[in-house]
Amino acid sequence: MLAPAQTRARYTVSGYVRSGTDRSVLPGASVAVPALGTGVTADSTGLYSLVLPAGRHQLVISFIGYQSQTRDLNLTRTQRLSFSLPESANELGEVTVVGSGTLEQKLQTPQMSVERLTTKEARLLPALFGEVDLLKTLQLKPGVQNGGEGTSGLFVRGGSADQNLFLLDETVVYNPSHLFGLFSVFNPDAVQSVDLYKGGFPAQYGGRLSSVVDVKLREGDPQKYSVSGGLGLISSRLTVEGPIVKDKGSFIVSGRRTYFDVFTRQINKLNENTKGYDPIPDYYFYDFNAKANYKLGAKDQLFLTGYYGRDVFGFNSTNGFNFDFTWGNRVGALRWNHVFSPKLFVNTTVSATRYQYGIANKLDQFSFSLSSDIQDYALRTDFEYAPNDRHVFKAGATATSHRFGVGRLQAGSSDGSLNIGSDVTYQGQEASLYASDNFKATDKLQLEYGLRLTSFRSGTDIFGGVEPRASARYSLSSTTSLKASYAQMYQYVHLVTNSGASLPTDIWYPSRLNVKPQRSQQVATGVSFLLGQGKYLLTNEVYYKWARNQVDFRDGAQLFVNSDLDAEFLFGKGWAYGNELYLEKKQGRTTGWIGYTLAWTQRNFQPQRGTTGVNNGKDFFPTYDRRHNLTVVVLHQLSPRINLTGSFVYTSGAPTTLPGGRFLLQDIFGDNLDAVPIYPDRNTYRLAPYHRFDLGLVYKLKPRRGESDLTFSIYNAYNRRNPYFVYFDQVRDEQTDQITSYRARQVSLFPVIPSMTYNFKF
Structure with missing residues (x-):
């Protein structure tokens, strides 16, 4: 006769949870033992590890959009056991965008x-x-x-x-x-x-x-080759995947491109001889993803990831003015996964990333180019150790070498009479070390706590931070949980943007000299309820966040090619708080969620460095402050082949600064009247509220080979003209042609936009 569970020998069962369709891993899949009230969630690689007492158990493996699987297990030793879940036959009606794993998992996790x-x-x-x-x-x-x-x-x-x-x-x-x-x-x-x-x-x-x-990214199908893609209104996609060596390695290659430029070039060509015609600017983007993995043995696996993307905007006018604007990312990573034992494994990643931004123009014989970039080389290692069913320890370290190309200027003439250049570049080294423990203290109380140590060096300037993290979950009952969390974060790199420019200016800048790291603390608490026999999850979270060393810029700041950019920064504090209410449903023919957020966000920049600060040192709301935010998403299965979806969004208007009035200014002779705007405090006005209703329909076709569908969508179905920005138009007297007043005008981007996409896989 077996001894009670708490005195029995304990063993570890571990393995991977994968899709039965393409063998891709399913991060967040649940592996549970309902009789013991225990279970785990697969990590980002699809790997799970569960410590159980010796004896017979019934495992339930589940993941959203896939058929659950039940497996009987007679556990007499530590063993590896992997699972493949078939897609739900009723897949359109089964899926919705939910939190990690099932609603029960979301209720029970301390995260x-x-x-x-x-x-x-x-x-x-x-x-x-x-x-x-x-x-x-x-x-x-x-x-x-x-x-x-x-x-x-x-x-x-x-x-x-x-x-x-x-x-x-x-x-x-x-x-x-x-x-x-x-x-x-x-x-x-x-x-x-x-x-x-x-x-x-x-x-x-x-x-x-x-x-x-x-x-x-997906890993690709290790058993068979397939081609998939889509043809849409503005872009097309193509993906190829398959085995490198069957059941041992696989690859996936995916690319897409827009074709605005194909049409605009034809329009420009047809009108090139039309007097007064202004050519339409050339624009397109493309990106390319690739990933490969290969099993070196039972305990070792390599993963190689690559990404390349580019945006290209060009304008060639009839008067000799040419303008080009490009930006894009390059990413490469090599990861090695090694399993020391069912209780201990490690991931080690070597990576490189680069973001480039550039503007170039030419007018007759004169050319001018301006660019910036940031380039990283990083080494990261992460250990995970699960000694028993109550503890999961994680630890790791990261080292990153940054190179900041803050601004490169090159200007010259074709005859060589003018040739000037400038290059402002900085180096930075960032390092971190962390450790954490997910501790199941009792059946009702679960804790996750950890510490992260960070440092950053740029030249002779060195910064460091201690970042404690903690979260807890206490189960009041099988259907009600209380949760709380705390986190402190440091940010050592800063994005310098000029919101007043007609085109975005992206410059990443390191912490150095007078530019201190940004820092924040956030506390949150919430309660979660399972309702309707587990069909609904209702959560309510309240948060408060403090932020220090927030970045803004003095008026008229010179952001590009400035060797003393530190002097252009202003620093302040910020705080944000709010309440998030969320109800989701994932079972039945009708699924979806309702979310509502009530929130406040404020900033304060006191006078400094010979300036009046921002808003004369008074508190103000940044442009992304929104008081109310409501979203409603509904997915309804009309039939096994047809799924109807809809979403509604409402947000309060964005804060903005508009003139409260104008005064007349004239020259000493009483002529040339100018109306000078009078501006109140920053962001004292709000644009009109933003709201939109979208409709979608997915129709699954029945091709002779493979699978395909048609996706129809209507963006902004009731044609709401949402505000993009506001400007003022002059109102003149019809007889005297003198300005009598100014009238606010709203500019909107998108009216109702129908679209159709054909997706295929074979």
Whole structure:
């Protein structure tokens, strides 16, 4: 007769959870033993490790959008056991964009303020121009604000756009946007999953203040070759994947390109002889993803990741003025995964990343170019050790070498009479060390706590920080949990942007001299309820964040090619607080969620360095402050082949600065009257509220070979003219032609936009 569970020998069962369709890993999949009330979630590589008492157990393996699997296990020794989950036959009606794993997992984990997406889920939602975008899907979550009409920038819990850490297979991506911010650089065909952390950050993440967006690429099918892609309104995609050696290694190669330029060039060609015709600027973007993996043995596996993307904007006028504007990312990473034992494994990653930005123009015989870039080389290692079913220890270190090309200027004439140049470059070294423990103290109380040590050196300037992290979950009952978290973060690199420029100016700048690291602290607490026999999850989170050494710039700052850029910075403090209410449903023919955020974000920059600061040292709301944010997403299965989706978004208007009046100024002769605007405090006005309703329909076709579907979407279905910016028009007297008043005019970007995309796989 077996002894009681607590005195029995204990063994570890571990392995991978993969998709039965293409053998890709399923990070966040659940492996549970309901009879013991225990279970684990697979990590980002699909690996799980579970310590159980000896004896017979029934394992339940599940992942959203896949059929759950039950496996009987007679555990008499430590062993490896992997699982392949088949896709749900009712897949359109089964999936929705939810947090990591099932609703029960989300209730029980100590981690709060985290969301997980997969491409399969995001494809069901309506999209602008039919182009699925993962960052825009994240904007439908509570606590995540969009930057306004037509942007994909994330503003998370009061943080600015540069305070988000974007990782692609453990490698930093500095600019995640295409098309001036309308789309992200993450090709949905190549992405396996996206994790968004809004708070309670695990100790392995650092370097930014507001959020972490951790993107994992697919590994490719190790058993058979396939080709997939899509034809859309503005772009096309193509993906090829298959085995390198069957069941031992695989690859995936994916690319996409827009074709605005194909049409605009033809239009320009047809009108090149038309008098007074202004050519349409040339614009396109493309990106390329590749990933390969190979098993060296039972305990070792290599992963190679590559990304290259580029945006190209060009203008060639009839008067000899030529203008070119380009930007893009390059990423490469090599990761080695080694399993020492079922309880201990390590990932080691060597990576390189580079972001480049450049402007070049030419007028007759004179040429001018301006550029900036940032380049990193990094080494990272992460250990995970699970000695028993109560502890999971993680530890690791990262070292990064930065090279900041703050500004390069080259100007000259074709005859050689003028040739000038300037180059401002800095070096920086960043290092971190972390350790954490996920501790199941009792059946009701689970803790995750850790410490991260960071340092940064630029020249002779050295900075350092201690970043404690902690989160806790206490189960009041099987359907109710209380959660709380705390995190301190440091940010050593800063994005210098000139919002007043007609084109964005992206310069990454290191902490040095007078430019101190940005720092934040965030506390959050919440309660979660499972309702309707587990069909619904209701969560309510309250957060407060303090930020120090926030960056702004003095009026008239010279941002490009400035060897003393430190003198242009102003530093202040900020704070943000709010309440996020979230209800989600994932079972039945109708799924979806409702999210509502009530939030405040403020900044303060006191007078400094001979300036009046910002807003004369008074508190002000930044442009991304939004008081109310409501999102409603509904996915309904009309039939096994047809899925109907809809989303509604409402946000308060963005703060802006508009003149409160004007006074007349005339010369000494009483002529030449000029109306000079009088500006009040910064951002005292708000634009009109933003709201939009989108509709989508996915129709699954029945080709003779492979699979395909048609995706229809209507963006801004009721044609709401949302504000992009406001300007003032002169109102003149019809008889005297004198200015009598000024009238505010609103500029909007997108009316109702229908689109269709054909997706295929064979």
